[in-house]
Amino acid sequence: MKMTFNDFIKKVFFVxxxxxxxxxxxxxFTPAVTRQYPKEKRNxxxxxxxxxxxxxxxxxxxxxxxxxxxxxxxxxxxxxxxYTTEGSDTMKVVNRYEIDVLRCVFCAFCVEACPFGAIxxxxxxxxxxxxxxxxxxxxxxxxxxxxxxxxxxxGKIYFERFWGxxxxxxxxxxxxxAAGGGA
Amino acid sequence: MTIEKxxxxxxxxxxxxxxxxxxxxxxxxxxxxxxxxxxGETVVKCTPxxxxxxxxxxxxxxxxxxxxxLPLTDRLDYISSMSNxxxxxxxxxxxxxxxxxxxALYIRTMTGEMARILSHLLWLATxxxxxxxxxVFLYCFREREKLVDLFERLCGARLTVTYPRIGxxxxxxxxxxxxxxxxxxxxxxxxxxxxxxxxxRNRIWLQRTKGIxxxxxxxxxxxxxxxxxxxxxxxxxDVRKYMPYGVYDRLEWEVPIGKNGDVYDRYRVRMExxxxxxxxxxxxxxxxxxxxILADEPKFVLPAKxxxxxxxxxLVQQFxxxxxxxxxxxxxxxxxxxxxxKGELGYYIISDGTGKPYRMRVRAPSFVHVAxxxxxxxxxLIADVIANIGSIDIVLGECDR
Ligand code: SF4
Ligand code: SF4
Numbered sequence: 001m002k003m004t005f006n007d008f009i010k011k012v013f014f015v016x017x018x019x020x021x022x023x024x025x026x027x028x029f030t031p032a033v034t035r036q037y038p039k040e041k042r043n044x045x046x047x048x049x050x051x052x053x054x055x056x057x058x059x060x061x062x063x064x065x066x067x068x069x070x071x072x073x074x075x076x077x078x079x080x081x082x083y084t085t086e087g088s089d090t091m092k093v094v095n096r097y098e099i100d101v102l103r104c105v106f107c108a109f110c111v112e113a114c115p116f117g118a119i120x121x122x123x124x125x126x127x128x129x130x131x132x133x134x135x136x137x138x139x140x141x142x143x144x145x146x147x148x149x150x151x152x153x154x155g156k157i158y159f160e161r162f163w164g165x166x167x168x169x170x171x172x173x174x175x176x177x178a179a180g181g182g183a
Numbered sequence: 184m185t186i187e188k189x190x191x192x193x194x195x196x197x198x199x200x201x202x203x204x205x206x207x208x209x210x211x212x213x214x215x216x217x218x219x220x221x222x223g224e225t226v227v228k229c230t231p232x233x234x235x236x237x238x239x240x241x242x243x244x245x246x247x248x249x250x251x252x253l254p255l256t257d258r259l260d261y262i263s264s265m266s267n268x269x270x271x272x273x274x275x276x277x278x279x280x281x282x283x284x285x286x287a288l289y290i291r292t293m294t295g296e297m298a299r300i301l302s303h304l305l306w307l308a309t310x311x312x313x314x315x316x317x318x319v320f321l322y323c324f325r326e327r328e329k330l331v332d333l334f335e336r337l338c339g340a341r342l343t344v345t346y347p348r349i350g351x352x353x354x355x356x357x358x359x360x361x362x363x364x365x366x367x368x369x370x371x372x373x374x375x376x377x378x379x380x381x382x383x384r385n386r387i388w389l390q391r392t393k394g395i396x397x398x399x400x401x402x403x404x405x406x407x408x409x410x411x412x413x414x415x416x417x418x419x420x421d422v423r424k425y426m427p428y429g430v431y432d433r434l435e436w437e438v439p440i441g442k443n444g445d446v447y448d449r450y451r452v453r454m455e456x457x458x459x460x461x462x463x464x465x466x467x468x469x470x471x472x473x474x475x476i477l478a479d480e481p482k483f484v485l486p487a488k489x490x491x492x493x494x495x496x497x498l499v500q501q502f503x504x505x506x507x508x509x510x511x512x513x514x515x516x517x518x519x520x521x522x523x524x525k526g527e528l529g530y531y532i533i534s535d536g537t538g539k540p541y542r543m544r545v546r547a548p549s550f551v552h553v554a555x556x557x558x559x560x561x562x563x564l565i566a567d568v569i570a571n572i573g574s575i576d577i578v579l580g581e582c583d584r
Binding site: 016020045 | 253258
């Protein structure tokens, strides 16, 4: 193949490599984009889907869940287990509500399905443990999660995101804090 | 080459060496196992073994309602889960005979192109890393991070999004979100230029990619290749142009094609697709109409949450759709193909009228592309195997299903 003079010069003086190196040199003086993870953390955006929580009702102080079983039915990985009995006043009583978090795929279908707004996915993603049992969340532990990670305004914002009107007119309405806001 | 003394004449006898590449090899992009027979450095025979990531997605979906299949499709090509979701939802919508509203179609087109950029970024990063260009890897992840952040803001998940729904999408996009996406599209072309500065003319890159793994246009078509792998050979076939879905037929964009069908041309095609996707996203942001994001089809589409809370009919409908699936699904079958970053992803769904698919077959581009691998590798050097695997852009989650 014939080489023009220009190509020859480029080849001899490593022009393309020099250009590449100039770029990497330039990047050397721009601020770093990486984060030193365990020390520097970025808060998840509102509505991030991570560890589950059962919503504690403001009125009764108990779980809002009535044990209808819709979340267990819709769960694609079948990791929600609900055991109910009939209480004294013929009301349904939720005896046990358990989530096997290791099986969960965090699709948030349980939240979408629940007709009472009784279950939520918190944004707490840093949970780890040494045994399988630690990932078997019982009703008490799930309620605890709510107190720890979602109580107060955070829970409200979260539910606005999942329950807010879907048919929002973007041209005429202000974006909600929940969906658009940064960390 | 194993060498042993033979026969009477005392000459050395040489035979082929069998080398096992994978399933845990970093350059096989997942759990692909290649059994290579080598003569020196030349590959004589290449046999791909697949199935290490088989999770039975097709069989599982026969036991799940149409709604529950959605998270399964996320895990096919987990790098661009959004595209898989969109393909599945489009297929089911066509089966049910419903249509997603305009705004939802725009959002899908937009997010689908974001997924394409994400997937191509990861492809460029790992492909370059395999060939020896470390810096590009880091730069690509910088841009990827911005896009997955946008996904997280939109739907709460970064990788396996489960965002589209049958009949629309889950959450509406906000003005702020669109602004951030627009900002990204402003700066992204500059970034593409940066990647090109690093490798496009680099002599090592050129030597590793030009004239390597050549597939002629005819052979590419015969082998059933699709996506950038096919277009690199000069065949301008793109599902988005030929069987449009979403709003692709209303936007202006081009199908970039290559000429020689080698690794370098496939790389060029994907780099051009970055620009096209970027321009598609910008057009979507400019033209997105206001309106509902879920179709008003009570028999098939989940009712809006506030309605479920407030009236009985919608509550009952929610229960039925969630537990049993739609009860009035038409009988019949449907094949819908969509253009995902890897190629043509098709869903063939047979419905027997119940709430669960009778059979769902996934036509995965990676599966077809792996089958083309022996043809590319045999007769070439072992180092080119790596370049070839990278250039056909496979993901094994989709191949093994
Ligand atoms: S997030 Fe999905 S997989 Fe996890 S418990 Fe809820 S429905 Fe089941
Ligand atoms: S769907 Fe809601 S109310 Fe019903 S069992 Fe699940 S968490 Fe409880």
